[in-house]
Amino acid sequence: MKLVMFGPTGMIGSRILNEALSRGHSLTAITRDPSRFSVEHEKLAVVAGNVFDPANAVFQTLLPTMIQLGILTEKVDK
Numbered sequence: 001m002k003l004v005m006f007g008p009t010g011m012i013g014s015r016i017l018n019e020a021l022s023r024g025h026s027l028t029a030i031t032r033d034p035s036r037f038s039v040e041h042e043k044l045a046v047v048a049g050n051v052f053d054p055a056n057a058v059f060q061t062l063l064p065t066m067i068q069l070g071i072l073t074e075k076v077d078k
């Protein structure tokens with residue numbers, strides 16, 4: 001399965017990320033600052049993005065065709 005994930009650097013999200021990769025899924029991890037993301041895996045792609053920026057290219061290109069996992073600290077309606 002191809003997954004897109006927000007919150008991969010977080011306490012909960014990092015565990016979900018590891019579990020998804022260990023189960024063989026391909027995962028695109030979205031973080032506001034990829035330079036702080038240290039996990040490397042052949043099925044992992046890391047891209048910059050902010051969930052509050054729907055005009056971001058991430059939303060335009062990835063979300064229509066993939067399952068999304070969102071693990072954030074902030075509420076989406078802020």
Ligand SMILES: NC(=O)c1ccc[n+]([C@@H]2O[C@H](COP(=O)([O-])OP(=O)(O)OC[C@H]3O[C@@H](n4cnc5c(N)ncnc54)[C@H](OP(=O)(O)O)[C@@H]3O)[C@@H](O)[C@H]2O)c1
Nearest residue numbers: 007008009010011012013031032033050051052071072073
């Ligand atoms: N920890 C717990 O025990 C616990 C228990 C129950 C429920 N929860 C809930 O689960 C959620 C995650 O908790 P956590 O402890 O894993 O939080 P955390 O460690 O603070 O991680 C938060 C994640 O949210 C991402 N994020 C925040 N704002 C973002 C934005 N605007 N765009 C994209 N990504 C954004 C951060 O990514 P970047 O900084 O890399 O962009 C980070 O990966 C929260 O809603 C929390 O209330 C947590």
